[in-house]
Amino acid sequence: MDYIQAIILAIIEGITEYLPVSSTGHMIIASSIMGIDDQAFTKIFEVQIQFGAILSVIVLYWKRFIQSLDFYYKLLVAFIPAAVIGLLLNDYIDMLLENVVVVAVMLVLGGIVLLFIDKVFEGKPQKDDINYSTALKIGFFQCIAMIPGVSRSAASIIGGMTQGLTRKSSAEFSFFLAVPTMFAAAAYKMLKGYMDGNLSFNNEEIKLLIIGNVVAFIVALAAIKFFIEFLQKYGFKVFGYYRIVLGLIILGMLGMGYDLSV
Template sequence: MDSIQAIILAIIEGITEFLPISSTGHMIIASSFMGIDNDNFTKLFEVNIQFGAIISVIALYWKRFVQSLQFYYKLIYAFLPAAVIGFLLNDYIDMLLESVIVVAIMLVLGGIVLIFIDKVFEGKEQHDEVSYGTALKIGFFQCIAMIPGVSRSAASIIGGMTQGLTRKSSAEFSFFLAVPTMFAASAYKMLKAYLDETLSFSSEEIQLLVIGNVVAFLVALAAIKFFISYLQKYGFKVFGYYRIVVGLIILLLVALGYDLNI
């Protein structure tokens, strides 16, 4: 991986992490098309640059993060399902990350859901308050996104809407929940890399990690602002169509015999 490829992946992470279109799926696909080796550093890079996206949430919503302890208690409730299930199924999840077919199918299926999701909740009473029970249920919805291509953002936002939250409140809680979830995932991968004596990264690779996090942070700032504004006005439909188009293109390329190097 060179610096240009690292910047492209970081831009993709920043744009897609908080949109309901699957950041993991897009980075897997982008890495494949750019011919980046799916080695240990690439896997670490794709997880580590989530730190930059995490910081963007804290920077934009810092007042919420210093508001009260209840805020953190609710995040813990929502985070617990992913922490437990992610730990138990870590090897299986890593195996799924190798499959571009899984990514493509989940993009299509998730796209179909997003096209119709606004109508499902249209006219129903909505509110902005996240209770402890709601937080826990959203946490279980988030676990669906352990299947690459589903989108953590989409799963947790829809989870919030099933509990009567507005689109804005669902999206914002999804952003907040990303902080402990993505931090834990990134920290776990970093710790494994640090403890693995067979792995070592060059100064150039460490520099790529720094560049990737800075770019992801800056791009994610803009992406979050755009998404909240767009979502309130227009809903999810355009993201659904986008997912379906991308997923079908990938399936077509695979059917035509293209090697996507996953």
Template sequence: MNLIQAIILAIIEGITEYLPISSTGHMIIGSSLMGISELDFTKVFEVNIQFGAILSVIVLYWKKFLQSFEFYAKLLAAFIPAAIIGFLLNDFIDSLLESVVVVAVSMVLGGFILIFIDKYFENKATKANISYPDAVKIGLFQCIAMIPGVSRSAASIIGGMFQGLSRKDSAEFSFFLAVPTMFAASAYKLLKSYKAGTLTFSSDELQLLIVGNVVAFIVAMIAIKFFISYLQKYGFKVFGYYRIIVGLIILGLIAAGYELKIV
């Protein structure tokens, strides 16, 4: 992996991690078309730069993270379902991760859901506060994203809207929930790499990791600000169409003989 490839992947991570378009599908296309999906370092790199994306939420919403114990208690309540289900179904989830077709189909199906979700919630009353049962239910929605290609952001935002939250409040809670969820998932993957002996880096690779995290951090901040503003004005429809297009591109590349890998 060279510097340009690292920057491209970090930009993809920063843009797609919090938008409801699935970072997995975009990483598949990006790393495969650049011919680096098979590299062990690529796998570690894509996990590691998620920490830059996580930091962007903490920096943007730092006041929220200085709030009362209740804020963290509700995040914990929402995080627990993913922790339990992820632990119990780890082998099954890993088997799904072997199929790029699953990712592509999930992208397309999720796209159709986003196209019609605004209409479903049109004119429905919203509330400002999240109860503990609401938090748990949002956490259960987030678990749907364990299926590769299902956006964690989309699943948790829709989950929040089903609990009566506005699009903005649902999106922001999804960002907050991403911090413990992504941190735990990324740390677990890095621990597995460490045990497998693949978590060693040259000085050049360390530089790529630093650049990747900085780029992912900056791009994710921009993406979050854009998404909140756009979502309030226009809703999900454009993201739905975009998901369908990307899913069909993946299926088309597979049909054309490209060997796409989930890294």
């Protein structure tokens, strides 16, 4: 992996992590097109630059993170389902992640859901307040995203909307919930890599990781602001079409013999 490839992957991470389009699918296509063959470091890089994306939420919504302990209690409640299920099914989830067909199919199916999701909730009462019961239910919805290609953002936002939250409130809580969820997942994989003796970087790789985190942080800031405004005005349909096209591209590339192994 060179610096240009690292920057491109970081830009993709920053853009797609909080949009309901699945960062996994984008990483698969980008890595394949760029011919990145250092899979061991690439996997670590893609996990580690999530810390930059996490920091963007904290910086952008810093006032929400210092307002009250109740805010953290609700995040904890919402985080518990993913923590428990993630630990229990970690090996199975990793196995699914290596199945690119699963990623592509879920992109298409998730896209179809997004095409109609606005209609489903149109005209229904909406609220901004999140109680503990709502937080827990959103947490369970987030677990659906353990199937690669579903999109953590899409699952948790739709989960919020099923509980009567507005699009904005659902999206923002999804961003907040990403902080403990992504941090725990990334930290766990980094720790596992360290325990297995696979986590060691040379000077060049350390520079790539620093650049990747900085770029992911900056791009994620812009992506979050864009997404909130776009979602309030236009809804999910555009993202639905985009997911379907992306999933079909992956399936098409597989059909033509491209190696999209992750």
